[in-house]
Amino acid sequence: MANVLVVAETRGGELRSVALEVVTAARKAADASGGGEVHALVFGAPGTGAAVQDSLGRHGADLVVAVESAGLEHYDAESLAATTAERLRSGGYRAGFFAASAQGRDLAPRVAAALGVSLASDVTALELSGDALVVQHPVYVGKAIATLRLTGTPALASIRPGAVTAAEAARTPRLETAPPASDPASSRVRVREMLARGDAKLDLGEAPVIVAGGRGLRAAENFRLVEELAAAFGNAAVGATRAVTDDGWRPATDQIGQTGRMVNPNLYVAVGISGAIQHLAGMRTSGTIVAINRDKDAPIFKLADYGIVGDLFEIVPRLTEEIRKARSGG
C-alpha cells in the first residue's frame, strides 16, 4: 500500500490539464500497490482548493490539500518547493508526482534537492516495483527510450504532458487547508508579472491538432495558409520548425523540436517540413502524422502515416476547404 502525493498545477486559479494526467498516474500507482491514497496538493489564491476539488476527486484524488495565500496567486518556486518538501517529509508518502510542464520541471528538482532524494524527470511511463520506481524516459532527444530505476523514498517523478491520458476514477475527496511552509513574501525569486505571448487560444502542449509549417512555405506571410488550415480544424494550434523561428517568421515559442516544444497531439499536419532530426524529436509521438511536401524523398514521409507529394500552395488551400466541409457535416 503506497500513498502518493501529487502537485496539481493551476494557473490563474484553474487546473491545468496536466494536473489530471498526474492524478490519473498517481491513482494507478496507488491502486497497483494495493490501495493507497492519492493526495493532491494545490497552490493558489484563497478559494482555489474548493474550485478544483471536484475535478481532482473525479480523477482519483482522495484528499485535496489546499495551500492558499494571496502571495501564491502566481507561481512561487521557493514557497512551493518548501511546502511540497515538508508535506512529503511529514506525510509518509511512498512517492511524489509532478507534471513535467514549465512549472513542474522547475519545481520538482528543487523539492528533490530539499529532501536529499533523486528525481526521475520527464517520464513517459512509471511503475512502483518493490523498493524502486521504474520509469521510461526518452533520451538523446527521443532517439532512444531508457528504462530507469529510482531508489529512495519518497520516489519523485515528473511526468511528460500527454504521456498519460486523464481518466476518471470517481472519489469524493476530503478538502484540507494548510499554510505554506515558507512565506511567499520572503521568497528571493518572485514572479512580477505574466507576459502575453501572441493571441493563440490553444497551447501547443494541449491542442488535439497541430498544423506546423517549415521552410517550404518560403516566406513569413505564407504562414497565413497554415493559420487558415488550423482555423478550419477548429481545435488546432500552429507550430513551426526551428529554421522558421530562427528566421523570425514565427516567434521562438512556436518552435517544435529538440530545442523547442515536445508535442504529441492526436493529429499533426506537417506543411513544407522536410523532417530534420531536430524537428522530428519534438513530434514523433503524435497520434497520426500527415505530411505535405514537394520532395517525395523528404525524411518526414518516413514518419508520416499519410503523405501528399506536391506543391503545398495548391494542396493546403484545398485541404482547408475539405476540412471545413467535413466539419460542417458536408
Add this chain to the structure above:
Amino acid sequence: MKIAVCIKRVPDTEMRFAIAGDGKSLDQAGLKYDISDFDGYAVEVALRLTEKDGGEVAVICLGPDGVQETIRKAFSMGAARGVQLKADTVPFDGSAIAHALAAELRDGGYDLILFGRQSADAGNGTVGPMTAHLLGLPCVTAISHLELADGRGTAHRELEGSAESVEFPIPAVLTIDEGIARPRLPSLKGIMAAKKKTIDVRPAQLGEERLTVQSMALPPERAAGRIVGEGPDAVPELVRLLKTEAKVL
C-alpha cells in the same frame, strides 16, 4: 562580474546512433562529441555579460579526459578559465552531478552560475536547480531573456502559452533556454588562444547515484506510412482516411 558556466559534453547523435552490446548505453565506436546545445547558449550569455560589464567566465565540465576538448571549445569562444571535474563516466542521476558541481562552486565567489536548460543526452534538466539548492542560492530556470542592474536581475520564463517575468537577487543560478543569444563560432584568434590556456583538473566529488539506467531501446517503429497521392487531387482521399481510418476528424 565573475561567472561560472557548467557545461556538458554530449555525443553528436545526428551522424550515428546505435545501442551498445550491454543494452543500456550508446555504442561509442566512431562517436563525435560536442558541447550540449543549451550549454552553448549559456556560454554565450556569460561572454556577452562580461564583455559589457567586465569580468571573467570560467567553464566547468564533469567527465573523463575527453571533456577537455569541450572546455577548449569554450576557451575558443572566449572563456578565460576551465575546470575538469574528473570522473570516468558521467552519472545519469542529476543529484549525483549536482553534488560534485556544488563542491567546486561553493567557494568560487561567482556572481552568476549558468547552466543550459537541460542536456541533449540525458535530458533531465535537474542539475541546475539541484546545485542551486545545495549552494543555498536563488535559482531561475529556463530563461529566455535576462537583464541585470544594481545587484538584481530580471528574467523571462516561457510557459505553455504565456510567460512570466521573474525578479531575483545576485548571486544566483540561472538555466538558459534557447532564443536568448545564439552561440558565436570560435574565432581563429580564439582557437589559437585556447591552445595556450590550462585546464585545472580535480577529482569529481560525486553524490550517491540513486537513479540508474537499466536498459535502453530504440523507440517503437511507427507502422510504415503511405503516400496518399500527388497534388491537390489527393486531398479528398486524405480527408476520407483521416475520417474513417485514423478517426481523427
